[in-house]
Amino acid sequence: MTAFLLVFSLIALLVGGMPIGIAISLVAAGTMWVAVGPDLLPIFIQRFYSGTTTFTLLAIPFFIIAGNIMNLGGMTTRIFDLAQVFVGRVRGGLAHVNVISSTLFSGMSGSAVADAAGLGLIEVKAMKDAGYTAKYAAAITAVSSTIGPIIPPSIPFLIYASLANVSVGALFIAGLMPGLLMAGGLMIAIALAARRKGLPKFERHLGFRESLRIIANALPALAMPVLVLGGLLLGFATATETAVLAAAYAFLIGTLFYRELSLRQIPQILWISCRQTVQVMFIMAAAAPFGWVLVQQRIPNEIISGIVGLSVDPWMIILLINVTILVLGMFIEGAAVLVISVPILLPIAAVIGIEPVHLGVILVLNIMIGLVTPPVGLVLFTVAAVANVKVKDILDEAWPYILALMVVLIIISFSPGLVNWLPSKMGFN
Amino acid sequence: MRLDQAVATAMRLSVIALITLLFFLLLSSILLRLVSVSMSGPLELVEFLIIWIVLLTTVSLWRDHELYKVTMLEDLFPRAARFLRFFVEVLKLAFCALLIFHGTKYAFAAREVTSFWQFDKVYAYAALPICGGLMLIYNLRDLFMSSKSLLAPAQS
16 A cells, blocks of 8 residues: 555656656655654655765766766767778768767766767767758767667666665676677667668768878777776776766866867866756655665565566566666656666566666666657757757657667566676676 | 845855865875875765755756656646646645755754764755755745746736
């Protein structure tokens, strides 16, 4: 009964237009009040405070700052130019360049929205100039942005790690293979569409010298993923510290090497980054009392017994998880989906033998697909604004690529080895 | 109006200053570790900084109506949107009350100090009622606007 009331009131508040963090907070506090009485409310405040000050989550603002500095400091442009050297000359070349650029960018920023807003601006303009329709350019930019939070570093993985108490390093490494599969899946879909749709070829020939110059120019940008992953894997720095190093490195390269960033731009970057960060961190603050209430009311146990009664086949349960998260992700912002689902799904995963790292990758991949589907597709709306195209037009072009991402999701969901192999090889349990 | 602008600017400048301080604090702790110097003392400030950054920015997002929310019903039924908005604003009062009332109790009941510098943690916990108070002010403004729009057709 409590579970039903909790879920019903949460859905009612969310659909009614209550800001997500406040809705989750009110449901948590309301359940405390109804179930036990006002004596529990100080626990709400205590949990809310500890949820806000979790050290792992401190990485989020600095990865977002790094992404925003990269966009203004010229690193993003160099990555795009580099991708052109390698895949620019095939039919639909710039669509491939778009995917490769996002894959490289994702090794540095970890935010799909930073990719869509920053790199997306360059990608859409270049594709339009080369003869692609604006809606096709926007569609490819939107779907390729979803690779960002799968390839490390990743902001949703940081959130999942803090909710599920899983190693950030293991999650980051686990995301590598699925991220590359997403890039591969999108590039296959582009190649299949290239001839049928008559996509343009990149006609400008880049000579050996020019290619070499572009590669040399991009090298400082490419050192960023080495710094981030190297710092984490060698135990030199924590996730939060690598985020700080990434921001510092992006600033140094942008000001001293590419010379496209000035000190005057920094306050505005910091302010915008803080606002983007707190949109998510406020939900995370509400997540802590909400998670406590769920456990205190034994709601995950009720749901587990319900699901196990429904089906004990692990594959069926994985399918059920995928469908549920995919639908939730279409309506609710990604961090909120994690906040609501992780305390419930983690014990279910343990019962049916899914590793927490594998579950994390499945959830985040579902949420990424939710970012490019209406009605709450954040990336969809960002790209629509960047490209000045209607959301409906982007969707008309994007659906084959969303299908490609779903195929990757199915492969990842039912092949735990693809996710767990690399972390176990690197010594994560 | 001027006061609102001044508060907004003060919040923006405070957040920029705090995040800059946090950045240099974390960066120097990494760099000092390279030369085997521990920085546990100054790192005690991190908790103070992060709670103020998050809550002050939340107030700013609250003020500008930019906190993430689902707008599906508002989009589907624009006529009913103002009623929904009114109820949402009323319910938001409960959240402000929680932060102000229980936040104040929590801040003064804690009596904790940090282990190295002996900083009184009330300065961190105080962010809850103070920012809750600012949210309440903006909430009352929105509630006033929303009830005005609710009454508008009856007047015409």
